[in-house]
Amino acid sequence: MNRVELGRSIAARRQDLGLKQEDAAEMANLTAKTLYTIERGKGNPSLASLEKLLDVLGMTLHIAIRSTDDEGARL
Template sequence: MDLKEVMKSRRKTLSISQLDLAEMAEVSLATVKDIERGKGNPSLATVNKIIEVLGMEIIFQVRQTV
């Protein structure tokens, strides 16, 4: 799953509207809509605000090579 799918799925699981998510994350409604449509290019700070509201976190790890 990519960001748009994870974000939309989690938002729906929590029964949060796009407008509610935007207000709680202190981002614009257009930003939320663009991300969920795969059209946005949000900064990491914006993504972090949104996933905080959704009760998620970003984990960075070094890729394993075979």
């Protein structure tokens, strides 16, 4: 897994929940710009920020990693 794959997984989950970037960011106490960079795989969030974001999205770090592993297996 890399940051780009993790970011895609986070963006897909947020979209599945029907959340705008701004709303998800606010719920996770992040700026919209920070969430944008995370979703593009360019951000380097702290573990605490990442855990809070994943919690807002109903994900765990294990699920996020597993999701990207599954996608890679299909390529």
